[in-house]
Amino acid sequence: NAGVTQTPKFQVLKTGQSMTLQCAQDMNHNSMYWYRQDPGMGLRLIYYSASEGTTDKGEVPNGYNVSRLNKREFSLRLESAAPSQTSVYFCASGRQGEETQYFGPGTRLLVL
Amino acid sequence: AQTVTQSQPEMSVQEAETVTLSCTYDTSESDYYLFWYKQPPSRQMILVIRQEAYKQQNATENRFSVNFQKAAKSFSLKISDSQLGDAAMYFCAYRHYNAGNMLTFGGGTRLMVKP
Numbered sequence: 001n002a003g004v005t006q007t008p009k010f011q012v013l014k015t016g017q018s019m020t021l022q023c024a025q026d027m028n029h030n031s032m033y034w035y036r037q038d039p040g041m042g043l044r045l046i047y048y049s050a051s052e053g054t055t056d057k058g059e060v061p062n063g064y065n066v067s068r069l070n071k072r073e074f075s076l077r078l079e080s081a082a083p084s085q086t087s088v089y090f091c092a093s094g095r096q097g098e099e100t101q102y103f104g105p106g107t108r109l110l111v112l
Numbered sequence: 113a114q115t116v117t118q119s120q121p122e123m124s125v126q127e128a129e130t131v132t133l134s135c136t137y138d139t140s141e142s143d144y145y146l147f148w149y150k151q152p153p154s155r156q157m158i159l160v161i162r163q164e165a166y167k168q169q170n171a172t173e174n175r176f177s178v179n180f181q182k183a184a185k186s187f188s189l190k191i192s193d194s195q196l197g198d199a200a201m202y203f204c205a206y207r208h209y210n211a212g213n214m215l216t217f218g219g220g221t222r223l224m225v226k227p
């Protein structure tokens with residue numbers, strides 16, 4: 001049981017480049033989330049998916065898109081990366097109706 | 113909108129001693145959950161303890177306990193018998209009962225444990 005996995009662990013992009021961050025969970029959770037973490041701040045929600053086939057904006061969605069590919073996978077896409085998107089990105093999942101979220105190990109993204 | 117505030121950017125404690133991390137929150141709701149998450153250098157967020165707002169009894173998990181003061185909107189974490197492995201960032205988080213599992217996090221407190 002791997003829990004929540006994220007790829008890649010680290011990525012460097014140039015301004016304007018695009019990339020997709022991958023997330024998968026093997027706990028049969030309905031809900032999945034993408035957060036970003038910046039220095040001195042807590043995690044802020046970018047997008048979430050309450051169930052397969054649905055996605056909703058969180059606190060800071062601008063510049064991002066998501067896809068809930070199936071129950072296991074939830075990807076985050078940066079279409080045109082900006083230096084302001086330099087951050088650590090966390091994926092999380094949880095069982096609908098339960099309050100606990102389980103986090104992946106994070107992806108460190110640097111946009112030059 | 114809900115806000116979560118952790119007023120202590122850094123704390124330090126001697127090994128085997130007790131330390132308390134502070135958290136306050138602002139909400140107009142009555143049904144919600146509160147959490148403490150630990151983030152070690154590996155960066156993975158680990159759930160430490162959770163509290164349901166409707167429960168008066170403070171949650172406890174081994175060496176970790178909370179002091180939940182609903183009227184004061186305060187939710188502090190007490191770590192007893194501190195160990196070197198407790199050194200990490202600690203985040204307080206809030207979730208409204210019907211918020212679709214969306215968490216609001218505080219800014220974090222870095223805990224250092226001195227041998």
